[in-house]
């Protein structure tokens with residue numbers, strides 16, 4: 001009988017295999033990313049699935065579309081609108097929304113920027129098999145491209161003012177040409193949080209009350225061009241990740257005439273907040289959503305009418321685009337910019353916000 005040698009050192013336990021964390025959703029695949037919105041470690045497939053499903057949920061819970069709608073995707077060639085085009089096509093097919101999709105681009109006439117990004121949109125037209133229409137400032141605004149405006153002004157200052165006002169109208173006019181009553185844009189949660197913060201910092205109560213709306217109606221109420229933002233709750237970082245992992249073809253250069261100081265500051269603040277508290281972006285949006293104007297303030301808001309020169313919607317007699325055009329043609333580019341000169345140019349207008357407010361009856365309102 002062999003007596004075990006109890007003095008011999010015990011055999012070392014087999015080294016335990018390194019614990020490999022698995023995807024927080026499927027628990028089978030290896031995670032390859034940490035989701036910025038929730039800090040979950042996900043595999044690529046689960047990330048695509050949750051990201052797309054959340055957008056689908058945003059669309060359906062807000063009843064953005066009806067079967068048979070013609071929908072124009074505002075396509076700049078940048079990451080947001082490229083991902084939007086990809087997702088709209090994917091969801092339309094997967095859930096059988098029954099939408100007729102179009103790509104609609106505005107050529108602002110910025111050499112070395114928009115001409116290059118439009119090349120991307122032209123490739124997207126083929127990649128997604130969605131027909132593309134391009135409308136230009138040059139043809140809509142009597143030859144006034146952004147390059148020409150900047151050269152007439154002798155500075156890029158205020159260029160966001162012109163661009164925002166003109167682009168908004170250009171998209172509406174392009175949609176009208178195509179008989180389309182709904183435009184979707186790639187504005188994301190970060191953009192919206194920035195806008196809430198900017199309106200709060202400016203004390204722009206009227207705009208604060210409506211800047212978180214996911215769907216806005218146009219000139220003629222239910223019959224006007226509607227605009228919506230399916231990415232309202234989508235984080236910019238996740239849009240970039242989605243575009244990166246899906247290897248989407250997009251253009252990533254900043255506009256030659258950006259950035260603007262005030263939005264840039266709000267953006268930096270949002271990014272800092274997100275770094276310490278990722279939910280800050282959604283929390284700011286939810287705070288904006290909970291903000292409602294009281295009756296007195298609502299009554300003080302100007303009523304929407306139509307521009308006596310071009311027929312576009314305005315709450316004054318002449319719309320902002322016509323005032324700006326008049327200034328350019330009279331060689332007085334400051335016309336229509338007015339007192340906004342002393343504050344930040346983005347505070348006045350941009351695609352995200354529309355015209356800067358005037359102060360009336362104690363609240364700031366559009367004119």
Ligand SMILES: Nc1ncnc2c1ncn2[C@@H]1O[C@H](COP(=O)(O)OP(=O)(O)OP(=O)(O)O)[C@@H](O)[C@H]1O
Pocket residue numbers: 073074075076077078079080081082104105106107108167184185186187191351352
């Ligand atoms: N030239 C354009 N033509 C058509 N749509 C545009 C154009 N510029 C902006 N948009 C629409 O407005 C949205 C917000 O535009 P913004 O200028 O803030 O660019 P962004 O946040 O960088 O978005 P993107 O990454 O799509 O360029 C875009 O996602 C797009 O849907």
